[in-house]
Amino acid sequence: MLKPSIQMFLRNKFSAYVVVAVFLMLAVFTGISIGTIYIPFKDIAVLLSHHLFGTALQGIDPSFDNIVWKIRFPRVLLAGLVGASLAVAGAAFQGLLRNPLADPYTLGVSSGASVGAVMVLFFNIYLPFFGGFTLPIVSIAAAIVTIFIVVIFTRLIDRSMKVETIILTGIIFSSFLGSVISLMIALTGEELRQIIGWLLGSVSMRGWDYIQLIFPFFLVGTFVLIVQAAELNAMSFGEEKAQHLGVNVRQKKMIILITGSMLTGAAVAVSGTIGFVGLVIPHFIRLLWGPDHRHLLPLSALAGAGFLILADLVSRTIISPAELPIGVITSIIGAPVFAVILLRKRWKGRTT
Amino acid sequence: MIQAEHLTGGYGHTDVVRGLSFSVKKGELFGILGPNGSGKTTLLKMISGVVPITEGSLFIKDKQLRDYKPKELAKRVAVLPQISSQSFAYTVKETVSLGRYAHQSGFLPIWKEEDEQAVMKAMRQTGTDRFADVTLDALSGGERQRVFLAQALAQEPEILLLDEPTNHLDLSFQKDLLDLLKRMTTELDLTVVSIFHDLNLASLYCERLLLMEGGELRSLGLPSEVLKEKSIHEVYKTEIHKQPHPEVPKPQMSILPERTAEEEADVTIDHTFMSQNDEFIALESPIVLKTLSAGVIGAGWGWHRSFVNRHVDKNYSHPAYKEDMRNFLKERSFDVNETVGMMTAVHLHTAAYQFMEVEGVSVFTVVTAGVGNAVDISRSAEHDRLFLPGTINIWVFANGHLSEEAFVQAVMTATEAKVKALVDQGVHDPLTGSQATGTSTDSILIAATQRGKKQEFAGSISPLGQAVGQAVYNCMIRALSSNSRRGS
Structure with a gap:
């Protein structure tokens, strides 16, 4: 789905895309292959090619087809989409807010989505027509409502919507919504496990329906953000600089804010709050291939997808047959990695 | 646009x-x-x-x-x-x-x-x-x-x-x-x-x-x-001083640092700061003086502390006389950067100096005068161009805060006093036989402490001008007569 942009940038950063694409493919195959039943790579290739391109199925155990196509592949795909969405949104927010520590959750969007989801669990809400989709739909709606409230509130404080104001507003809303969630948790009796489990994030047992839910958001969001790559580059030098360079700062800022938040909201809605992907992956890519958003965004998407697929693999195999919440794994891996990145930066800064 | x-x-x-x-x-x-x-x-x-x-x-x-x-x-x-x-x-x-x-x-x-x-x-x-x-x-x-x-x-x-x-x-x-x-x-x-x-x-x-x-x-x-x-x-609510750029016709502003009490203390330059031997006459000022001079080194506008009038032989000729002067000063442990140096072929014991005070303004002048190469300025075209050590060297130390205009007027006043002394002494241009107005290589120094009272003018009838004129004239007469007594 990133093909046009990949082709466009092939000239410069060819190797970067090759490395990241190989990493993603490996992650996908490993993710599908490992589990209670081992499935060889070759069989996976044949099965996927059968479903995607209609090639013949020969000599494959029919039970594999079920495991791959009905269970593991959707799971891997969902993990990939969530990881890619969070990484792209994180990269975009960091550029826009000129703050390397910003992540998709900085603006309170995830808290909004969480409040929506926890409310569904807490009150046992069932929307007519949507049935089992009530939770993600309410969650996305809550995320979107949150963005608009944050943006409107920011504009009330400061008409020019400086990034500092946006960050502050985001923090206020995050804290407030966080306390609403805490309140609901405190008042919950038996549903506690379910709520906590959702909050810590998971991509298990979601199936193709959830992929259909997040896919349009991912596709549109990622495309829109990648189109704004040059503006993000300009804006990471400051809003005034961006305006001097000819960027329509207010308009572009709005587009990036809303798109990034939608991406985040959609990801949170289908999988819960999964931390550190949006923070660590863009950092890692920047460290290896520089901060140019034209490459940073697509590379982050690919690497984020691969990372979350592997994290999910770990979460379901490490204490098999039980599963750990994926958010725990990303944080356990992500936090130390981030610490190392920061330390390395610090050392680099000292020697130069 | x-x-x-x-x-x-x-x-x-x-x-x-x-x-x-x-x-x-x-x-x-x-x-x-x-x-x-x-x-x-x-x-x-x-x-x-x-x-x-x-x-x-x-x-x-x-x-x-x-x-x-x-x-x-x-x-x-x-x-x-x-x-x-x-x-x-x-x-x-x-x-x-x-x-x-x-x-x-x-x-x-x-x-x-x-x-x-x-x-x-x-x-x-x-x-x-x-x-x-x-x-x-x-x-x-x-x-x-x-x-x-x-x-x-x-x-x-x-x-x-x-x-x-x-x-x-x-x-x-x-x-x-x-x-x-x-x-x-x-x-x-x-x-x-x-x-x-x-x-x-x-x-x-x-x-x-x-x-x-x-x-x-x-x-x-x-x-x-x-x-x-x-x-x-x-x-800008600050003291600044405007002056022209030395090379480009644009104004330049200098800030004036606040003066400390020590920098305001009055200093009077007189003969006590002077020393003399056969090689040179030197005046070592306790503070740096603002100077306008024509001499061998330290010429033009500047700030200087030491003033040296060096005796050289009548036939002194050096291809790099400035360098020679610098070395001379260094050997005698003067700071070249803070020194105005002049040369004269006149014997230094004929030098005359005088301290003069008019209406609270005092000047101290030192003159060495020899008229071997006297020139009538109106007929100077008839002379060859040769570098000869200056024979009338005039130093004027003014104890006051002089404007730039006062510096220039002091040069005029001192020069007029010099010419008048030459006339009164009947010095003639040996080549043309007419009345001499100076020598071909005269030097002058106006130095001021830049402390104490402001002196805007040094024209011939201003208090400063009167002091300069009289002191220079008197010194000229004395230096010329002791020189002619020596018969040189």
């Missing part, structure tokens, strides 16, 4: 800039001056469209600023702000390439050959091409500033706005940058509007200056019209 009328605007509800009207012509280097908080940066931001204009109109070329789309404006106007923030480690080339943003269009813009050319050119002009692939955080403040200048130039603007562009640059890059801007205004017709903190740089490089005070226009015009001691003093 830029036309501002009654321009008013600022942040929020307060107008920082009020009722400013001015215009900038195409290809002009236009400077904005003013103390901190006078609204310079706000004005610049209004021109670049960052700070809103609440009243008045601002035309860029033929169009109101508010009618420009951001990209359209960026193709005309580029800005180099005082501080450019950078949160991520972009390379120099990536940073400069961003300057082409306004020239690109479409969903997935294509990098064209002309974009590459513009970027390379801008990097060459600013000398940043040699670190094209280095990241910004590895550069020094000055280098980074040049990278952002390259970025602004890559926009290929018609107007360049700069906010104290020389801030982080060392002396040679300050000059290089301003020379580059100046060249671009003349060769490419680029219009440059720049804020300056340094009045002297602004004076040197700008064609016209705008001086702001409290958000309003204080004065507008040529550097010589704007940089007036009085208005700069009033606007």
Whole structure:
């Protein structure tokens, strides 16, 4: 789905895309292959090619087809989409807010989505027509409502919507919504496990329906953000600089804010709050291939997808047959990695 | 190119800039001056469209600023702000390439050959091409500033706005940058509007200056019209002294440091500071004196502490007599940089000195006079040009605070006294036989303590002039007569 942009940038950063694409493919195959039943790579290739391109199925155990196509592949795909969405949104927010520590959750969007989801669990809400989709739909709606409230509130404080104001507003809303969630948790009796489990994030047992839910958001969001790559580059030098360079700062800022938040909201809605992907992956890519958003965004998407697929693999195999919440794994891996990145930066800064 | 009328605007509800009207012509280097908080940066931001204009109109070329789309404006106007923030480690080339943003269009813009050319050119002009692939955080403040200048130039603007562009640059890059801007205004017709903190740089490089005070226009015009001691003093609320640049016809402002009590203490120069032997007469002042002199070294305007009149042989001839004089002084442990040195063939015991006080102004003069090569100035064309050690050397030490005008008048007064003494002594030009007015190699020194009472004038009937005239005349007569008694 990133093909046009990949082709466009092939000239410069060819190797970067090759490395990241190989990493993603490996992650996908490993993710599908490992589990209670081992499935060889070759069989996976044949099965996927059968479903995607209609090639013949020969000599494959029919039970594999079920495991791959009905269970593991959707799971891997969902993990990939969530990881890619969070990484792209994180990269975009960091550029826009000129703050390397910003992540998709900085603006309170995830808290909004969480409040929506926890409310569904807490009150046992069932929307007519949507049935089992009530939770993600309410969650996305809550995320979107949150963005608009944050943006409107920011504009009330400061008409020019400086990034500092946006960050502050985001923090206020995050804290407030966080306390609403805490309140609901405190008042919950038996549903506690379910709520906590959702909050810590998971991509298990979601199936193709959830992929259909997040896919349009991912596709549109990622495309829109990648189109704004040059503006993000300009804006990471400051809003005034961006305006001097000819960027329509207010308009572009709005587009990036809303798109990034939608991406985040959609990801949170289908999988819960999964931390550190949006923070660590863009950092890692920047460290290896520089901060140019034209490459940073697509590379982050690919690497984020691969990372979350592997994290999910770990979460379901490490204490098999039980599963750990994926958010725990990303944080356990992500936090130390981030610490190392920061330390390395610090050392680099000292020697130069 | 830029036309501002009654321009008013600022942040929020307060107008920082009020009722400013001015215009900038195409290809002009236009400077904005003013103390901190006078609204310079706000004005610049209004021109670049960052700070809103609440009243008045601002035309860029033929169009109101508010009618420009951001990209359209960026193709005309580029800005180099005082501080450019950078949160991520972009390379120099990536940073400069961003300057082409306004020239690109479409969903997935294509990098064209002309974009590459513009970027390379801008990097060459600013000398940043040699670190094209280095990241910004590895550069020094000055280098980074040049990278952002390259970025602004890559926009290929018609107007360049700069906010104290020389801030982080060392002396040679300050000059290089301003020379580059100046060249671009003349060769490419680029219009440059720049804020300056340094009045002297602004004076040197700008064609016209705008001086702001409290958000309003204080004065507008040529550097010589704007940089007036009085208005700069009033606007900046500080003591400054204006003087001409030594090589360029532009005014320069010097700040005057506050004087300490010690620096104010009165000092009187008299014979007690003088020493004499067969080789030289020296006067060592306890403080540094402001001097105007013609001699072998330390000539012109300056500040000096030691004064040496060296005896040389009548046939002294040295191809590098200045160097010889320096070595002479060094060997006798004088500080060459703080010394005014003269030469004379006259025997030093014939020197005459006198302390004279008129109406509270005192001068101390030292004269050595020999008239072997006396000249009638009206017939000087008949003389050969040879370097001969000066034969009438006059030192005048004035104990007072002299204006520059007083220095020049002191030279005139001393010279008149010298001529009068030559007339009274009946000294003749040996070549023409007519009345001599001096010798071919006379030297003079006027030195002043610059403390105590202000002395605006030293004309012949001012108190200072009277003291100078009488003391020089008396010394001349005495020196000439003791010299003729020696029969030389």
